Amino acid sequence: MYDPIHADHTYFLFLLLLSNEVLFAYDATKIKEKLTPGKGEYFSSTVIEIIDGDTVLLANNMEVRLVGLQAPKIALGRKDFKEWPLGYEAKDVLSKLIIGKEVTLFYGGRELDRYGRTLAHLFTNDNIWVQGEMLKNGMARVYSFADNRSIVEEMLEEEYQARLQNRGIWGLEFYKIKPQEESGKYTNSFQVISGRIRDVAEVRNNTYLNFGDDYRNDFTIVIPNRVKKMFQERDINLTNFKDKNIFVRGWLKYYNGPSIDLSHPEQLVIQ
Structure with missing residues (x-):
């Protein structure tokens, strides 16, 4: 089973291949x-x-x-x-x-x-x-x-x-997973972003997963306390995410740098 928090898989992107056959892998x-x-x-x-x-x-x-x-x-x-x-x-x-x-x-x-x-x-x-x-x-x-x-x-x-x-x-540039270093080019759209968490900071009602030294310009994931509680219900401590490589999906906006606000844990996948 694919675990959206602790995934061992590495995502691969390849050339376009369409298939019209019905594929059964699920139950x-x-x-x-x-x-x-x-x-x-x-x-x-x-x-x-x-x-x-x-x-x-x-x-x-x-x-x-x-x-x-x-x-x-x-x-x-x-x-x-x-x-x-x-x-x-x-x-x-x-x-x-x-x-x-x-x-x-x-x-x-x-x-x-x-x-x-x-x-x-x-x-x-x-x-x-x-x-x-x-x-x-x-x-x-x-x-x-x-x-x-x-x-x-x-x-x-x-x-x-x-x-x-x-x-x-998944073979098209339009949908490709974007590295966090390039995330600023794709704001105001739904994206899947990859990168390594450099620091975890708790400020007032939010936890911030920072991907660079300058939080005002580099990519950041914002986790409100209500979403933090969802992680805690799974016995997941957000401070342990430091130095982890991740994929995150959501609406990419620009506020003190490019950022994605989490509304539920499944948006985040750790490689």
Whole structure:
């Protein structure tokens, strides 16, 4: 099992390789056991439209956001929107997986987003976990939230396998893991950043994982006390992170240098 805190794996980035085959490495039945099934008319329905690589429309008029995923973005009528590489390819892969098929809905936390879309994991009648297949095909990356993280570890494992198998987005510079030294070039976007923690500092209500000598300009991970408590519940002491090599994912902003605020522990992986 992939451990998002103490991982022994090294991430590899390779050339683009797409595959349309369904790949089974997970146990869909065990994954369902960690989730809550929908009820009544919200338990299952047929997929009638693929909106993009992580959003679908069902016959019961539910618009479902495939929770935990971030697929490459397409314009969808947005003016001046710059489309991401492989957006239409991701949509095509999802279409081949589930268009016209009946799917069951399972939940791992918050069930609706601010746009009124349903946040669910989808499973086909032949026990295919849709999120798992998109990740394993390299057509999405893990994009988790503090209020919806029941099976993040399983999702990270599928993402990792895509890296090992040279699949999808991971061979493209646009999605490549960025070294912390270059993080300042990519602010105001979702990124996966790698680097070595130089220092751990506790100041007021936050813990800061600093990656350079100048905290005002170098990359920093900010961990609020409420998130620190989540680490403590796992018997993880943040001060032990000093000199560790890590991967961290999240919204990269610029405030006293490039930084990512953690909202849950699964955002951080130690090599």
